[in-house]
Amino acid sequence: xxxxxxxxxxxxxxxxxxxxxxxxxxxxxxxxxxxxxxxxxxxxxxxxxxxxxxxxxxxxxxxxxxxxxxxxxxxxxxxxxxxxxxxxxxxxxxxxxxxxxxxxxxxxxxxxxxxxxxxxxxxxxxxxxxxx
Amino acid sequence: xxxxxxxxxxxxxxxxxxxxxxxxxxxxxxxxxxxxxxxxxxxxxxxxxxxxxxxxxxxxxxxxxxxxxxxxxxxxxxxxxxxxxxxxxxxxxxxxxxxxxxxxxxxxxxxxxxxxxxxxxxxxxxxxxxxx
DNA sequence: GTAATTGCAAAGCATTTGCAGTAAG
DNA sequence: CTTACTGCAAATGCTTTGCAATTAC
Numbered sequence: 001x002x003x004x005x006x007x008x009x010x011x012x013x014x015x016x017x018x019x020x021x022x023x024x025x026x027x028x029x030x031x032x033x034x035x036x037x038x039x040x041x042x043x044x045x046x047x048x049x050x051x052x053x054x055x056x057x058x059x060x061x062x063x064x065x066x067x068x069x070x071x072x073x074x075x076x077x078x079x080x081x082x083x084x085x086x087x088x089x090x091x092x093x094x095x096x097x098x099x100x101x102x103x104x105x106x107x108x109x110x111x112x113x114x115x116x117x118x119x120x121x122x123x124x125x126x127x128x129x130x131x132x
Numbered sequence: 133x134x135x136x137x138x139x140x141x142x143x144x145x146x147x148x149x150x151x152x153x154x155x156x157x158x159x160x161x162x163x164x165x166x167x168x169x170x171x172x173x174x175x176x177x178x179x180x181x182x183x184x185x186x187x188x189x190x191x192x193x194x195x196x197x198x199x200x201x202x203x204x205x206x207x208x209x210x211x212x213x214x215x216x217x218x219x220x221x222x223x224x225x226x227x228x229x230x231x232x233x234x235x236x237x238x239x240x241x242x243x244x245x246x247x248x249x250x251x252x253x254x255x256x257x258x259x260x261x262x263x264x
Numbered sequence: 265g266t267a268a269t270t271g272c273a274a275a276g277c278a279t280t281t282g283c284a285g286t287a288a289g
Numbered sequence: 290c291t292t293a294c295t296g297c298a299a300a301t302g303c304t305t306t307g308c309a310a311t312t313a314c
Contacts, residue, residue: 007268007313028304043271048304050269064198064251068279069303082239091241105252107214109223111260115253119196120237121246128243139288139293160279175296180279182294200304201278 006053014038015050019060019074025081025090027069065090065119080117084124093120138185146170147182151192151206157213157222159201197222197251212249216256225252 006012018034019026026034032047051072054060063071065081067088080093095118102113138144150166151158158166164179183204186192195203197213199220212225227250234245 005268009269009313011270041271043273044303045272045305046270052305064253066196066198082242082245084242085246089241091239093239102252107223107225107252107254109221110214110216110254110256113214113252113254114217116250117253118248118250120234120239120248121196122239122242123244123246124242137293141288141294143295173296175298176278177280177297178295184280 006057011035011039011042011046012050012053014042015047016054016059016074019051019072022074023092025063025071025073027071029069031072063090064117080120082120082122084127085121086123086127089124089126091124095120138189143167143171143174143178144182144185146174147179148186148191148206151183151204154206155224157195157203157205159203161201163204195222196249212252214252214254216259217253218255218259221256221258223256227252 014035015031018038019031022034024030028044028048028051031051032042032044035042035047051060051062055062055072058076061073061076063073063081065071065083067083069088071090080095081090082093083090102116105113107113146167147163150170151163154166156162160176160180160183163183164174164176167174167179183192183194187194187204190208193205193208195205195213197203197215199215201220203222212227213222214225215222234248237245239245
């Protein structure tokens, strides 16, 4: 991956800056709403393209969580997540995952194991209040 | 299967039977292709509706994995999965997850933690062969 | 100057839903 | 008989893409 390919456009800068400001893990659409306050004419497609770019260059990460929409994390640091089973909200969770060295694990049909993560399911405070 | 309002239609029966035959974790569309060999006139919507029903009554489970499509598991037994980062293929993985009692875990903004799982990322044998 | 990037709109997928007809119990 | 369920098709929701205009460098 080349280091000097990308251009730091105003849109890319604001997308990154706003994502870094918050520790929720917004969907593209949620971030679009935030970014639009500063750049009213930005398009949702541009938000998606910049998120994709920033993931590719390792500035941010895409959460590998279940749910109908992709969620993004302004950091590239390794940590776990709790997901609300009712509303999909995601929060950070400090938890050390102890696994055998991944390269030594053998699974039939797989050549190599490259990563592992724990995901927690919970009920967030807001959803817990609602009668179901 | 429980004795309650649900009706065991031919479509529901075949969807369940075919899903139980295989240990891959098909998407709704993949299962649709299989079921169609026995019931050529079944609709994809019916496959979706029956999968949803079977998950609701606890006969099967929906994988809480990342990826663009939902995947289903013919069993309700607890085990972990490896997902191919290139093609999305999922395989079973026997791995005991050791975590503190979930009810005792405290996360800010969450009332309770109800479940946890490990997901492994790998490269499946088929994808490993291809030049990238 | 020129190629990466943008806004817009349309296309692509996976999934859900409304409806009138069908079939399970 | 009753009403859950079906096939069909249209709708929905999220994400990607084609294109001409714009902009970073």
